[in-house]
Structure formats: C-alpha cells, structure tokens
Amino acid sequence: MVSNYCTALFFFFLFTSSSMAALVQQQPLLLKYHNGDLLKGPITVNLIWYGKFTPVQRSVIVDFLQSLSSPKALVPSVSSWWKTTEKYKGGGSSTLVVGKQILDQNYSLGKSLKNSQIIYLASKGGHLRGSINVVLTAKDVAVNGFCMNRCGSHGSTPGPTRFAYAWVGNAETQCPGYCSWPFHQPVYGPQTPPLVTPNGDVGVEGMIINLATVLAGTVTNPFNSGYFQGPAMAPLEAVTACTGVFGSGAYPGYAGNVLTDKTTGASYNAHGVNGRKFLVPAMWDPKTSQCVPLV
Template identity: 25%
Template sequence: MAHHHLHHPSGSARSLSPSALALATVFCLLATHLCTAAAATHVRSLTVSAPPPVSAPASAASSAGAAAASTAIFGDGRKHITGRHVQKVQANGSSAAIVRPMGVVESGCGSDTCNAEPWRCNVMSDPINVYLIWHGAFSKAQKNVVRTFVRSLSSSEGTVSGWWGISQLYTDCDGNAVSGDVALAGEMQVRPNAFKLLLGENSLVNLVRMGINRGKFPADVNGVYFVVGSRWSKQWSSLNPWGDNFCSGYCGWHSYRSIKGKQLKYSFVGNPAGRCMWGCGGKTLYNAPAGPGGAGKGMDSVVSTLAHELTEAATDPYLSTWSDSEGYENADVCDIDFQASDLSTTSDGAPYNLEGIAGSKFLVQLNYHPTQHQCVSTV
C-alpha cells in the first residue's frame, strides 16, 4: 500500500471495525481492478491509529536491505495514519469555510531526526515538475484552466506566484526551501471504458507507470503526477469501498510509491460537477452564477484541489515533515477557505482571488503561513 495524504469533505472521525476491515479485504481481493487490498489509510475523517514500522525511501532502503519496490512507505509516528492523506468534503448546508480548528503547522524534524534520517524531513527544494494524467473526457477549455494555473505558479504575471510563495516559506533540515520553480512538464490522456471509470489506488499507480513506459514523461523524483478525474470518474478507496471515496469522503489526495525504482509522488484530483460541488468547491463557488475559469465550476474546484495537494506534496512529500499536532498539513488547516475580503468578481459574477498569466482568474483556497500562523492568500 502507498502512503497517501487526503483532501476530505467535512465529516466526523471514523474507523473500521475488524469485521468491516476483513470484509473490505475480501471485497478488494475479489475486485482488484477497483481497489487495492484493504489497509489503514491516512484520511482526515478517520481516527488515528499507530503506524506500522517505518520503511525508508529507495535510496535509504537499498542500503538498509529494505523490502521490495512495491512496499508501502509510511511517515513517522506523529499521528500520521498509514495510507493516503485526503482533503475533506464540506457537508451540504455548512456555512463554515474552515472545516477544523486552526492548528500550528510546524516541522516534525528535530536535530535527532535530521541527523539520523534526514530523508524524513525533505521538502521539494529542486524545481518541481507537474505531470497531468487526464482520466476521461475533458474539453480543451477545461484542460486549459488547469494548464494555465500550473503555468502561472512561477510567473511574475499576476498573483498566483504570490500564493505559491507561501509554500516557499517551508524548509528542510538544512534550510532549503520549497522551490519557486514549478513547470507543467508533461501530459497524458486516458480514455477509459465505462468499467474502468472506477479507479482503484493501484490503478492510479499503474497509470503513472504506463505514462512512463510510453515515454509520455520520465520517472521524475522532482515531479508530482496528478491523475485528474473527469466528472464521470469514480475513485475507489481501498480502506472503505462503501464510504470513503471521491465525493462521499474526500476531494483529492496525495501519496508516494516506489515506481521504476524511484520514490515518486502522485495525487488524485476529481471533478465534482454534478456530484459534490458544495462539498469540494465550497459554498462560495457553489452559490456563484459562474466560475472564473469559464469552463464549468467543476474545473475551478479542480484547480483549488490541485493547488491544495501540490503545496502539501511540496512541503510534506513523505508525510513526515510539516504538519500540525494532529497530522494535518498546511493546506488542510485552510481547507476550502477563500476569505470573503480577498474576493473580487468578474463581469458575469464569478468570484476569484488570484490572477494568472494572460489575465486568467482563479478561486483558490488560502494556505497556511508558517510564521504568521494564519491562513493567507499570498505572501
């Protein structure tokens, strides 16, 4: 199993009983095309359980005689739940912008950890490459909303780079900060048949592997591979196939897995249009007459969720660096919070808080400032 960090809809903490976990395991053994074998998953709505022994990334694992490449990599014991980390979905009718009390996000890396296991304390300090795997049908306009946002992250044009500047305040043991250089480095279109619209977790890893095998993109340790699900894609959780899935349990998540002998970071982000726009887009976007991207409000939600997962992957790539005392990462603290005072509107009433290249506009949740200890839209 991979180690995931999930972006969830709002919901109470839950855990599976042994009997339910056994049922989930049987379900997954019978339907491996839908999900991987049931295992504890790092989901914001789940209660915390003690993590299993830590396995090091490939570079450290090889010297330590660690397990095979498909072995899960888990974070440290700071209340990380084994599995993935998700962004929560807001409950319908909720008026709260932030779905949990604000914690203090801090590095979990003291001098002992930095000296003994520095890989645990990594941030993505080298130039970051974003790879997009389009799962299902997207129009050119829909794709361009996401492409333009990613290309705006490092541009001096507009304010999107100021939002990414918050990520650059996070450092590793040696003081190396998250890179300000983010590029759209590759894409792959997947046109699944109806049956394969149900994505299991191993299916996502296989999509990344397929793209590498086909030469669409390299096996890049400085990359984050995003599987972007269309409005018809369904992402199936290995932990609880009957509950914690895209829209019913979360909006997106990030993780990492050994692929092609390298620890590669990947993420799932879904389009909530027609399914959970309130939960994943938030009430501001849900109630708006239009979205700022001009390609449907679902794609505006995709942009905000992708931004959420990208900053978390950059600041906490192995789920052991930056989080609060309960394991919530920087973007979790500000989940689906757009700060009304920061909002402007387009001529057709679409709300936005950031501007990018070529006059593009976006509605992106706030991010946690690690020294001001508050949610902000730009540095």
C-alpha cells in the first residue's frame, strides 16, 4: 500500500482565503494511532538515484539527510525538527544514516515509470528491516501520478521480508508550481511571489520539502498501521496533516514567517550540516495535537 503526497498547493483546492484557513485551524487535529509498528532506533536510508543528477544536487540532498540526525547544526536545526518524531508512541529516536547510493544514470527502465517499477528500483537497496530505500527521480523522468496528485510517496512491501520505501521526483521542468512551492509561482490560488532558494535549485528545494514529508510519514506510519487521520488509502500523516505551513502565521498562499538570509535573501527555517540552510514543513506534535513549525 502506498501513501501519496503533494506539496502545499493541495490547500488551494480546499481554501481560498486566509479567513477560511483560520476557521479550519481552530478545529481539533488528531492523528489516531492504529497500534502498528513505527520505525525507531538506527535507520539506514539507501538512495537510488534514477536519471541524471549533478554532483551538487546529490550533495544538497545528502547533506539534508545527514542533517536530520546531526546535533551540531545551529538552531533552529533540521535535527530539532526531526526530534518531533520521538514524541510518537513509545518515544525513542529514529536516527537516520545514509547507506548505499546506487546511480542509475542511464534510465534502465526508461523515462516513464509505473509504481511497480518504483518498487523494483527501491528493492535494489536491499530488503533489510530498519532501512528505508528511497528512489529519487530526475527532472526528465515521468512517474505515474507525478504532478497530477502527488510529488512523492512512501509504502512497504508485503510478506516476511517487507521493507519500507519512498519516492520523490524532481519537478523542475514538469510542475515546479505544484511540487516546488513556495520556491516557485503557484499553479493555483493566490499568486504571491516565490521565495528565494537557499541552495540555488528550485527542483532540489522541492525535493527536500517532499523528502522531509515522506520520511516523517515513513517512520510514523511505515506499514499503514501507525499514526494517520482518515482512510488508510489516502491518509493525513505527520507532515501532510500540516500541509502549507512552514512558519508561524501561515495561510493558503503564504508559507508563514520564516527566516531570511541577510546576504542572499534566501528563505529558510532550519540549519543543517556543512553550513546548509533548508526549508522544512511543519510537523504534527502528538503531545499538543498541533502543527508546529520551527519558527
């Protein structure tokens, strides 16, 4: 079973004004725990790079992943954002480390992929429990449902050798206004100016946001029996329950109050390793039943 994700543009299908968003925010938000396993302890993230990524693009994404469990970054940090996952049932951290990196630069399955092919590619990372195999597709790769109703997804395989996997696509040339907002002009809704990217790549910035989303969903609902609200086939999870919120005061079309780099003008809300800055979405806090942005 697969959980699919789009970015904050989902809000534009539901809300058309900040006043309506305020009414929605007053309603209680509860992600029910369905008594299943969560991913805790050390977790290896294996990366399958499908298509052509530049070394710089790969380094930005790897730095983000390494930032999730690095306590050395300045605050607010990516790791402090990730620590919210420790509050989910049973406590304990999910410490992510980057494992294998498999490059498939020659498009072994072509440039148009079905979900079954995503699972096949993910299996190249191995079938070990305690790992997440992440398929990252390049900007010229079409994936079933990509840009129409999802920007990424996560799921798991059945049976005793089941493993968790995720997929995120680079939307730079296909739908940056859908999967890379707020770093690109939105396709729908209020046409607010896009934010300036902290790492100089609109497609990769969108991938970071969606990678953060699917990883949080994977550790808190890896086998469709963890934390979610609504139907299991279309659940709201740790981050998708907070879609469109990156800073305080967010409403549809406005990402919220985030930090600005005084030199570059880039928008961000989290520090990472190697001096990187990132924009991460708000995550639902099970202790307060609220969507909590970093800033």
